[in-house]
Amino acid sequence: MCGIVGVFGTPYSFQEVYQGLLLLQHRGQDAAGILSFDFNDKNFHHYKDSGLVSDVFRPEILAGFSGQMSIAHTRYATVGPKEKNKSPIDAKRDIQPMTINYPHGIGMVHNGNIVNYFELKQHLLQDKRRHLFTNNDLEALLNILSDGLKEKQAGAHHFDLFQKAVKNLFDQAKGGFSVLGLLADQGLFAFRDPHGLRPLILGERRLTEEEKLAHPKHFGKSYCLASESNSLNFLGYDVIRDLAPGEILFIDQTGEIFSSVDYSKLKNIAPKSCMFEWVYFANPESVLEERSVYSTRLEFGKNLAGEIQALIDSGEIKPDLVVPIPETSRVAAISLSETLKIPYREVLIKNRYIQRSFILNTQESRKRAVQLKLTAIASEIKGKNILLLDDSIVRGTTSKRIIEMVKEAGANEVYFATTCPPIRYPCYYGVDFPDPNELVASNRTVALVAAYLGANKLIYLSESATKKSIDKEGLCMACINGCYPVDIASAKKFQDMRSLHRE
Ligand code: SF4
Numbered sequence: 242m243c244g245i246v247g248v249f250g251t252p253y254s255f256q257e258v259y260q261g262l263l264l265l266q267h268r269g270q271d272a273a274g275i276l277s278f279d280f281n282d283k284n285f286h287h288y289k290d291s292g293l294v295s296d297v298f299r300p301e302i303l304a305g306f307s308g309q310m311s312i313a314h315t316r317y318a319t320v321g322p323k324e325k326n327k328s329p330i331d332a333k334r335d336i337q338p339m340t341i342n343y344p345h346g347i348g349m350v351h352n353g354n355i356v357n358y359f360e361l362k363q364h365l366l367q368d369k370r371r372h373l374f375t376n377n378d379l380e381a382l383l384n385i386l387s388d389g390l391k392e393k394q395a396g397a398h399h400f401d402l403f404q405k406a407v408k409n410l411f412d413q414a415k416g417g418f419s420v421l422g423l424l425a426d427q428g429l430f431a432f433r434d435p436h437g438l439r440p441l442i443l444g445e446r447r448l449t450e451e452e453k454l455a456h457p458k459h460f461g462k463s464y465c466l467a468s469e470s471n472s473l474n475f476l477g478y479d480v481i482r483d484l485a486p487g488e489i490l491f492i493d494q495t496g497e498i499f500s501s502v503d504y505s506k507l508k509n510i511a512p513k514s515c516m517f518e519w520v521y522f523a524n525p526e527s528v529l530e531e532r533s534v535y536s537t538r539l540e541f542g543k544n545l546a547g548e549i550q551a552l553i554d555s556g557e558i559k560p561d562l563v564v565p566i567p568e569t570s571r572v573a574a575i576s577l578s579e580t581l582k583i584p585y586r587e588v589l590i591k592n593r594y595i596q597r598s599f600i601l602n603t604q605e606s607r608k609r610a611v612q613l614k615l616t617a618i619a620s621e622i623k624g625k626n627i628l629l630l631d632d633s634i635v636r637g638t639t640s641k642r643i644i645e646m647v648k649e650a651g652a653n654e655v656y657f658a659t660t661c662p663p664i665r666y667p668c669y670y671g672v673d674f675p676d677p678n679e680l681v682a683s684n685r686t687v688a689l690v691a692a693y694l695g696a697n698k699l700i701y702l703s704e705s706a707t708k709k710s711i712d713k714e715g716l717c718m719a720c721i722n723g724c725y726p727v728d729i730a731s732a733k734k735f736q737d738m739r740s741l742h743r744e
Pocket residue numbers: 417438514515516517518667668669670671672717718719720721
């Protein structure tokens with residue numbers, strides 16, 4: 242999963258995308274990049290590197306940017322070799338934004354994954370004589386778009402040509418993706434895959450007097466598009482709307498917005514927003530598809546309480562404390578505790594200075610790594626029955642170690658609850674769920690997962706309660722129920738790409 246942000250119409254667009262990117266850091270910590278275009282000197286300005294946003298964009302780097310439109314990306318690599326396993330040259334090559342010089346000069350960023358990337362790569366090489374230089378599927382999208390834009394049609398409107406090129410891309414690329422891009426001297430564009438699997442939100446704000454003075458050819462407004470609304474809010478943009486699934490949007494050099502959705506083509510394609518945004522990825526202050534992430538997580542807690550109350554009533558479990566596993570489950574743990582009328586205690590303390598996982602080879606050192614990230618307050622835990630809450634269980638390794646830690650701190654019984662149903666199937670659309678063999682729930686019953694984790698009881702939020710909490714028609718829940726909205730015929734090659742990442 243990655244974070245993307247783009248700004249059009251202010252002379253400080255590069256500063257805004259930088260700040261917007263800081264607010265999206267939770268979506269990816271591997272690398273960051275910014276591309277701006279300056280209508281005055283007709284030049285792109287581009288910088289990207291491995292690391293956190295604030296480490297990559299030091300003040301002297303930001304000072305080198307100029308431009309009235311910019312796009313930015315923060316990366317979490319889900320395919321191709323992991324950053325730490327690459328040579329510095331390869332690592333840098335796969336970082337976004339990516340650019341191509343023809344036609345016009347195009348720069349792009351994306352959030353998501355293209356399932357049929359290998360087929361597209363072959364097609365581009367054999368049929369179009371286009372060699373791809375990176376392991377990043379964005380480069381395939383960039384080349385397909387460039388190919389579609391190269392035809393000129395006398396008298397045709399620039400948006401008609403652009404739409405045609407993106408529709409051609411939709412016909413070829415299978416997966417979940419949200420894209421932002423710049424066309425040199427033409428404008429900023431955005432599009433979202435036909436199912437709307439990955440989020441993208443549009444906002445606008447009025448320019449300040451200072452901005453108008455600094456940009457004589459201003460349009461009175463600037464626009465921002467971002468993966469999450471928290472970025473737009475922070476930058477002072479009013480949210481206009483989420484881009485519709487399959488929507489193509491273009492803001493041209495005069496500041497006019499063009500947008501279209503080809504409903505005739507999309508009529509058999511159901512919208513499928515990724516439910517994992519509300520479960521785990523999005524920041525609690527964000528609102529996606531008009532559903533507040535914070536309120537949804539409160540609902541997760543309330544609805545889970547209904548399922549847990551039945552176990553309490555039957556005497557199967559007797560929790561003394563509700564304990565969130567920091568950070569994501571905090572909000573749900575509050576409503577879980579309130580509904581069950583069981584005290585909420587933050588007795589697992591996160592060490593805020595340990596940011597990264599370590600490369601550790603022994604069981605003992607991995608255990609120590611969890612203890613470095615989290616500390617259990619034994620005096621509050623000893624002799625009590627602890628109900629731990631986490632957002633989800635993927636591989637189960639961290640959950641297992643946390644349960645061990647709470648037991649070692651003297652807990653009597655440890656129950657483990659999660660605000661997501663069992664994850665039994667891989668994600669091919671941009672979330673880093675490994676192949677099924679590594680998913681703890683893929684071949685185990687709930688009782689067997691509980692035994693593996695060492696929990697006295699394991700309670701998953703049900704699929705129906707998850708849907709009820711998000712309260713939205715058209716959710717992707719393929720990792721839960723195996724119903725994939727986008728063709729995964731190319732999944733085997735995709736899995737090979739992922740294993741490269743995991744080596
Ligand atoms: S498979 Fe799961 S993680 Fe992937 S897009 Fe669908 S809901 Fe989201």
